[in-house]
Amino acid sequence: MNKQTRKILLGWFCSALVLAICLSPQFRSFTSLPSQLRISEGSQHALPLQLPFGLWVSLDQPGILKVNGDDLIGAKKYQLGIPLSLEPLQQGKVELKLSLFGLTLKKLSLEIVPSIQLVPGGQSVGVSLQSKGSMVVGFATVRNSSGSTSPGRDAGLQLGDRIMSIEGHENPSINTIGQVVDERGSTGHSITMLICRGSTELTITLTPRYCEETEKYRLGLYVRDDAVGIGTLTFVDRESLMYGALGHVITDADTGQIVEVGSGKIVRATVTSIEAGKKGMPGEKRSVFIEEHITVGSITRNTPFGIFGDILIDLTNGSNPLPIALKDQVQEGPAQIYTVIEGENVENFDIEIQRVSRQQYTPSGKGLVIKVTDPKLLEATGGIVQGMSGSPIVQNGIIVGAITHVFVNDPTRGYGIFIEWMIHESGMLEKRQETAPTFFYRRFVPLTSS
Known part of the structure; x- marks a missing residue:
């Protein structure tokens, strides 16, 4: 085997070794650690590290967090074949460092927040929800001797529009809308309504049409208020x-x-x-x-x-x-x-x-x-x-x-x-x-x- 072949094989071996290490559960348990962590006061949290060697653990301030039952002052080495246990003592923020040979490998910012029960x-x-305004959910055709039309659609109303007021009636119910439409239509008056489309409010004027099928004036709208x-x-x-x-x-x-x-x-x-x-x-x-x-x-x-x-x-x-x-x-x-x-x-x-x-x-x-x-x-x-x-x-x-x-x-x-x-x-x-x-x-x- 010549020198060039050995170099190629060595390169392949090193690449395979690095890949195997990166894909190993132990390496992934370390790289998947978050940089920030929030824990509620009085609870316990385990860092799921699975390393075949130990790391030095230190906190930037004592009295806020215990590590594996220890109130750390300075750095201490822990074997990491099992998860590292964190026990909050009081509210506050603390930084945890994981080091090896004096080099910081990972910094973890911890925030201890109040416990909620x-x-x-x-x-x-059973849930019964009345909407803020009646929602347009469909259109209908109003038929009479003059022809067929849909006043609501023709006026530019769209599905999902919410009718917030009609002729001064705020948050009108379906019954209120029907009464106003019939009353205004029978006297030949148009209707002004305020609608909400997304975050935009629009004022729309439209004229009710007489429906021979129902013998009432209608807008050609299907609305729902609950x-x-x-x-x-x-x-x-x-x-x-x-x-x-x-x-x-x-x-x-x-x-x-x-x-x-x-x-x-x-x-x-x-x-x-x-x-x-x-x-x-x-x-x-x-x-x-x-x-x-x-x-x-x-x-x-x-x-x-x-x-x-x-x-x-x-x-x-x-x-x-x-x-x-x-x-x-x-x-x-x-x-x-x-x-x-x-x-x-x-x-x-x-x-x-x-x-x-x-x-x-x-x-x-x-x-x-x-x-x-x-x-x-x-x-x-x-x-x-x-x-x-x-x-x-x-x-x-x-x-x-x-x-x-x-x-x-x-x-x-x-x-x-x-x-x-x-x-x-x-x-x-x-x-x-x-x-x-x-x-x-x-x-x-x-x-x-x-």
Whole structure:
């Protein structure tokens, strides 16, 4: 073997060695460490390092964090064949360094934030949401002896437009719109309405036309002023007296537009039967409202991360609060969901968190991928079904998130949202701040995007 051949083989060997090291679980456990980490006070967090050698660990200030049970003063060497345990002692910021031979290999900025405890839900709730303004969801043709026309479409109205006022009537209901149209039309007057299209307000004038089929004056519009359905209560906060549910936004069934909150409420609901899910055909909880006249909670926010409002009747009465996990603390592995499959009885069912996407910059309702593993739930529902949205996910006695969506082609699997995102959108931190201003709740979930 000549010298040139040896050089080529040595080069290939070194390249293969470097590639093998880079692809090894040990190397990837180190490179996948985040540069920033947020942990709630009083919890524990494990850095999943799997290195065959030790590293020196140091903190830039003592008294805020324990490492493997040690309150570090200076640097200490730890063997990293097992995860490095971090135990917050108090709120604050600290920088952790990992070093070898005096060289800093990794810096990790840690922020210790206040601990939050919530009561997990799981109860089925009826949702009744009245929109802010009546939404245009379709057009109709008005026919009479003069011909066929659609005054609404001809005036430039579009699907998803919200009628905010009509002839001085603010946030008009469907009945109010119908009465005004018929009254103005019968006297030969046009109608002026204020509509909201996205963030733009427009004033539109149009003339009702007589419909021979209904014997009334019409605009040729289909409008909707409410949304009704079944979901699951995620949590109750007994400090702010607020709740969160669903884990996703309520949209209009025809236009897909977000329903802007005018008013709304949640009420008790009972599950009467289950239509099990199948591949390509999501299942459903068949439920009915109970004592619809009794409001369990108001609806003040309808957001991409759920609905929120003030709780008036605590359906979780008797249950104990649990700590919540920040997104950096959620781990892949076994967990449970709380939900109802019969009547009003909340049960715990086993699942597996199969994937965790930290979503550092783009929060969404799909940060978790979960799989139902509980035999009882699989037999009853086939997995995740409609009406389970909002069912809390609990891991090791800590609330980590809620179910949001089912995989259509695999009903045993679905998406979940981090509880951290729901808390941020709920407004409960601001309300806690009002009642207990000495706590720094506002720095709990500092999102920059949504």
